[in-house]
Amino acid sequence: MALENILILAAASLLWAATFRNHGRTWFMLIASVVVIFWLQPALPIRGADFFTPIATLVLVILTWFITADDETRKQRKNIIILVVVAGVVLLLNLTRFLPASFQLLTASRPPQIETTLLIFFVTGLTLIVLSRLTRFSASFLTVGLVLTIGLFLTLKVPTLTYWTVYFLRSLSGQNVDASRITDFAWLGFSYVAFRLIHTIRDKQSGRFPSVDVGEFITYVIFFPAFTAGPIDRLERFIKDLRAPFAGLNLETFYPAGQRLLLGLFKKFVIADALALIALNDTNANQVTSTFWMWVIVYAYALQIYFDFSGYTDIALGIAQLLGIKLPENFASPYLKPNLTQFWNNWHMTLTQWFRAYFFNPITRWLRSWQKPMSIPMMILLTQVATMLLIGFWHGVTLNFTLWGLWHGLGLFIHNRWNDMTKAKAAAWATTPTKQAILNVSGILLTFHFVAILWIFFAISSPAISWQVILKLFGVN
Amino acid sequence: MNQEIKPLNILIKGLLLFALFNLVIAAWQPIVGQFSLYNVLYSGRERLPFGENPKQSYNLSLFDLDAMFASHVIAGTPKADDEFRVIIVGDSSVWGTLLKPEETLAGQLNADNLNACGKNVRAYNLGYPTISLTKDVMLLSYGMQYDPDLVIWMTTLDAFPLEKQTSTPLVANNEEKARELATSYQLRVEADDPNFEVKSFWDKTFIGNRRAWADFFRLQIYGVMWSATGIDQVYPSDYEKAQTDFEADDGYHDLTAPLTEDDLAINALEAGFNVVGETPMLLVNEPMLISSGANSDIRYNFFYPRWAYDDYREIMTAVSQQNGWTYVDLWDIVPANEFTNSAIHLTPVGENLLAEALTPYILENCK
Numbered sequence: 001m002a003l004e005n006i007l008i009l010a011a012a013s014l015l016w017a018a019t020f021r022n023h024g025r026t027w028f029m030l031i032a033s034v035v036v037i038f039w040l041q042p043a044l045p046i047r048g049a050d051f052f053t054p055i056a057t058l059v060l061v062i063l064t065w066f067i068t069a070d071d072e073t074r075k076q077r078k079n080i081i082i083l084v085v086v087a088g089v090v091l092l093l094n095l096t097r098f099l100p101a102s103f104q105l106l107t108a109s110r111p112p113q114i115e116t117t118l119l120i121f122f123v124t125g126l127t128l129i130v131l132s133r134l135t136r137f138s139a140s141f142l143t144v145g146l147v148l149t150i151g152l153f154l155t156l157k158v159p160t161l162t163y164w165t166v167y168f169l170r171s172l173s174g175q176n177v178d179a180s181r182i183t184d185f186a187w188l189g190f191s192y193v194a195f196r197l198i199h200t201i202r203d204k205q206s207g208r209f210p211s212v213d214v215g216e217f218i219t220y221v222i223f224f225p226a227f228t229a230g231p232i233d234r235l236e237r238f239i240k241d242l243r244a245p246f247a248g249l250n251l252e253t254f255y256p257a258g259q260r261l262l263l264g265l266f267k268k269f270v271i272a273d274a275l276a277l278i279a280l281n282d283t284n285a286n287q288v289t290s291t292f293w294m295w296v297i298v299y300a301y302a303l304q305i306y307f308d309f310s311g312y313t314d315i316a317l318g319i320a321q322l323l324g325i326k327l328p329e330n331f332a333s334p335y336l337k338p339n340l341t342q343f344w345n346n347w348h349m350t351l352t353q354w355f356r357a358y359f360f361n362p363i364t365r366w367l368r369s370w371q372k373p374m375s376i377p378m379m380i381l382l383t384q385v386a387t388m389l390l391i392g393f394w395h396g397v398t399l400n401f402t403l404w405g406l407w408h409g410l411g412l413f414i415h416n417r418w419n420d421m422t423k424a425k426a427a428a429w430a431t432t433p434t435k436q437a438i439l440n441v442s443g444i445l446l447t448f449h450f451v452a453i454l455w456i457f458f459a460i461s462s463p464a465i466s467w468q469v470i471l472k473l474f475g476v477n
Numbered sequence: 478m479n480q481e482i483k484p485l486n487i488l489i490k491g492l493l494l495f496a497l498f499n500l501v502i503a504a505w506q507p508i509v510g511q512f513s514l515y516n517v518l519y520s521g522r523e524r525l526p527f528g529e530n531p532k533q534s535y536n537l538s539l540f541d542l543d544a545m546f547a548s549h550v551i552a553g554t555p556k557a558d559d560e561f562r563v564i565i566v567g568d569s570s571v572w573g574t575l576l577k578p579e580e581t582l583a584g585q586l587n588a589d590n591l592n593a594c595g596k597n598v599r600a601y602n603l604g605y606p607t608i609s610l611t612k613d614v615m616l617l618s619y620g621m622q623y624d625p626d627l628v629i630w631m632t633t634l635d636a637f638p639l640e641k642q643t644s645t646p647l648v649a650n651n652e653e654k655a656r657e658l659a660t661s662y663q664l665r666v667e668a669d670d671p672n673f674e675v676k677s678f679w680d681k682t683f684i685g686n687r688r689a690w691a692d693f694f695r696l697q698i699y700g701v702m703w704s705a706t707g708i709d710q711v712y713p714s715d716y717e718k719a720q721t722d723f724e725a726d727d728g729y730h731d732l733t734a735p736l737t738e739d740d741l742a743i744n745a746l747e748a749g750f751n752v753v754g755e756t757p758m759l760l761v762n763e764p765m766l767i768s769s770g771a772n773s774d775i776r777y778n779f780f781y782p783r784w785a786y787d788d789y790r791e792i793m794t795a796v797s798q799q800n801g802w803t804y805v806d807l808w809d810i811v812p813a814n815e816f817t818n819s820a821i822h823l824t825p826v827g828e829n830l831l832a833e834a835l836t837p838y839i840l841e842n843c844k
Binding site for chain 1: 483531532533694695698699701702704705706707708
């Protein structure tokens with residue numbers, strides 16, 4: 001989100017909360033969220049893709065709600081009204097194609113012909129009708145939904161699959177397929193949308209899915225402050241805030257929200273954007289001439305990624321708070337943690353909690369359930385490496401993200417074993433506050449440098465250049 | 478704490494505070510340019526900041542002369558007793574378009590480890606990539622605060638046309654400085670020169686002048702990358718060579734033959750000599766590409782028709798003799814194949830030839 005987007009959204013939220021308080025708050029959040037996914041979607045070279053991508057998000061969210069909601073909720077009349085309103089908003093956005101170009105402010109490019117949008121509505125409506133005629137919902141629908149969401153996710157994250165998707169979409173729109181590039185397709189916010197959808201499907205499968213109407217569900221999945229950069233909230237927690245009466249703005253809500261928003265803006269647009277000018281990247285990795293300066297730009301990257309990401313989180317939390325929604329924290333001073341396990345408990349917390357809940361814990365339980373369970377260390381190694389590899393893949397299925405995930409997984413395993421072996425000795429040695437401080441500070445420094453060095457795989461696109469950077473950090477040219 | 482918030486009040490208070498801050502900045506006009514992280518946290522730049530693609534060149538163009546000079550290595554280098562300090566002013570050929578700092582004229586002179594009157598010659602590149610004598614005088618006046626023992630002023634005919642004197646952005650955005658030069662050194666500056674960017678009160682507020690503030694901070698930040706990489710411009714692997722074939726056109730800036738002193742900003746040269754005072758200064762007619770392509774009997778190169786350039790050289794010789802200036806005409810010392818993307822941009826070999834040609838004059842002018 002650019003600064004002007006954030007300021008407009010914050011001002012709109014503030015005005016709504018101050019003026020209308022609880023009246024129509026959920027409608028405001030729903031409609032604003034729908035508009036925002038069109039507004040923020042970047043322009044794409046594939047004809048119509050920047051308009052149909054947000055529609056695809058909505059269709060996917062509605063279908064997911066449909067297969068996860070219970071019978072009684074699904075049949076409520078208000079869902080139809082909500083769907084009509086959402087469709088109306090999309091149609092209005094589509095109709096802006098008839099306005100002069102300077103008035104088409106809410107879409108990345110001129111919206112496509114309205115017939116295609118109507119056809120999508122028709123097919124979606126028909127699908128919902130067919131599904132609603134089914135007397136009994138099969139659990140296999142949830143599995144299909146899960147597979148479809150993961151499949152779409154992989155399509156966007158695996159470069160080869162993305163390329164073929166672009167190729168397909170270009171041929172569909174009658175454009176030159178030879179010009180296909182993986183950068184032609186960017187589905188804004190899908191990483192977060194997918195994780196929220198998977199969370200709801202899995203919770204439905206385990207019988208923990210709360211009863212929500214389609215409006216609440218859409219608002220949860222594409223809630224505009226958290227749409228592009230998280231945090232990944234949990235549905236049952238989000239709904240609690242959404243349904244709670246909102247007294248409007250008062251000092252208790254306004255000051256923390258305003259402070260959070262300003263802090264986020266400062267972190268993102270002053271600190272992170274300034275650090276971005278000197279942070280490690282593919283180009284400057286080969287240009288830096290000395291070990292000292294290589295450390296400087298690696299540190300700059302480590303700090304930039306933190307201030308950028310946590311700044312966005314603060315902005316999201318601040319805007320959401322203006323509307324009475326308290327999104328979960330995502331960062332808690334991660335670089336000041338004395339070991340890697342604590343770092344991951346405090347860095348992008350909602351993502352790690354998601355993986356813990358939907359991957360790490362289930363797979364650990366499954367491994368323990370074996371008739372001849374493997375050794376505990378082996379189990380820890382396997383589950384931690386697998387979890388961190390998946391977190392790497394969440395950012396992109398490339399060799400560098402794989403290496404980043406692998407090293408973090410190994411780091412977590414080594415810390416776990418080391419902690420087991422030395423815990424008693426460390427406790428026996430650190431008997432004074434000074435010794436405890438020494439242990440703590442050394443742990444912080446070691447953890448920060450381990451994380452900072454691994455960010456190299458994140459910042460650089462190829463393992464070879466990453467390795468060169470690491471060598472240069474240690475004086476080997 | 479459950480006091481109701483009145484957004485309008487907050488908005489009004491916020492706007493008032495912001496307006497007050499802007500008014501203070503506009504009234505105060507703090508000179509922040511003199512504060513620099515260069516020469517303190519990291520090394521100074523070998524040449525003045527200039528760049529149109531900051532993300533790649535780690536350099537940018539700005540108009541704050543204080544900030545530009547504060548970022549230069551000369552600002553952080555106390556003059557040693559055994560240093561023979563030479564400053565070189567001029568256009569992009571001095572600044573060194575497509576050349577690394579060590580390949581420029583200043584860089585090559587430093588590499589030669591010259592010894593003048595028992596002192597070590599240390600040359601500083603104060604060139605700037607626009608062509609205007611007035612711009613050179615402005616930079617010269619700043620350069621003089623660093624106590625040079627010798628000034629080398631590289632110039633070419635295209636710096637002389639009257640209409641080019643104040644239109645160059647660095648001058649156009651520093652009207653106050655130009656007028657100071659007019660008062661102190663008799664530089665001719667018209668009272669109603671339309672080229673100057675007149676700053677309204679609004680332009681002086683923080684928000685009105687936000688570009689300059691941002692440039693100042695970016696200049697400081699890019700100092701890290703300059704120190705880390707030694708890169709201060711984009712070095713393309715390929716570029717279009719300077720033009721050698723021309724149309725049969727002998728036009729030059731709407732001037733007609735013969736060229737006279739009145740057509741040229743000779744006054745700016747006089748002002749430059751006034752600025753340096755007793756410090757010796759070499760006025761150098763810089764090398765240029767002499768083409769042998771189509772219509773080269775009419776034009777020497779992209780910039781100059783033969784008639785204009787020949788007249789200019791005669792005028793320069795005569796004016797220098799009249800005023801007792803040390804004038805060195807090196808217009809044809811570099812072969813055509815040692816120019817890069819322009820008729821005045823030299824290759825490293827060309828710069829080396831120039832440095833060799835200038836060395837005797839440097840050694841002659843020490844005390």
